Amino acid sequence: MKYYAGIGSRKTPPHVLSYFYQLGRYFAQKGYVLRSGAAQGADQAFEKGCDSVGGEKEIYLPWKGFEGSNSPLIVSDLEAYLIAERYHPNWINLSAGAKKLQARNSYQVLGQDLRTPSDFIICWTENGSGAGGTGQAIRIARAYGIPVFDAGQYRDIDQMKEAFKLFYNKLLWKEINNKMKEGRKREQLLERG
Numbered sequence: 001m002k003y004y005a006g007i008g009s010r011k012t013p014p015h016v017l018s019y020f021y022q023l024g025r026y027f028a029q030k031g032y033v034l035r036s037g038a039a040q041g042a043d044q045a046f047e048k049g050c051d052s053v054g055g056e057k058e059i060y061l062p063w064k065g066f067e068g069s070n071s072p073l074i075v076s077d078l079e080a081y082l083i084a085e086r087y088h089p090n091w092i093n094l095s096a097g098a099k100k101l102q103a104r105n106s107y108q109v110l111g112q113d114l115r116t117p118s119d120f121i122i123c124w125t126e127n128g129s130g131a132g133g134t135g136q137a138i139r140i141a142r143a144y145g146i147p148v149f150d151a152g153q154y155r156d157i158d159q160m161k162e163a164f165k166l167f168y169n170k171l172l173w174k175e176i177n178n179k180m181k182e183g184r185k186r187e188q189l190l191e192r193g
Contacts, residue, residue, distance in 0.1 A: 010039055129152065
């Protein structure tokens with residue numbers, strides 16, 4: 001399976017939300033599983049795009065019924081909290097609800113078992129600052145070596161789209177290169193065999 005996290009600020013601009021909806025559709029059609037968190041803004045744009053073509057999704061909630069979602073994937077594992085605590089700069093001062101929101105990011109990045117990382121993260125934070133709850137997901141992703149595309153660093157929609165194409169093509173080339181290396185290793189093992 002291929003996974004990506006489609007997340008971002010509740011303040012994501014409408015033109016970016018429209019693009020995220022399109023990306024949600026595109027990646028669902030390419031067989032990717034969306035991981036998100038049902039929050040207003042970017043999360044819901046990705047989810048609506050995914051749903052429009054019947055794509056697979058994992059929507060992680062901090063508590064039952066968050067934002068009207070009926071997803072059964074609710075923060076419950078102590079390990080999700082421990083991961084969130086490790087990467088949050090002010091964990092001790094968060095309320096219980098805020099800690100649940102932050103633990104939810106652990107699942108978005110690392111999957112339900114917290115051991116199946118997303119292949120990449122697409123998000124929007126204001127000015128590409130990596131702030132807020134999305135910033136928590138970015139910190140976890142970077143710690144695990146997961147590529148992150150923060151659309152917030154681009155002021156112009158065309159520039160953002162072009163930058164994303166480059167980002168995604170780079171990921172595809174890396175995947176192709178890894179498959180070629182695996183193929184060569186298998187050939188060498190067969191030759192020795």
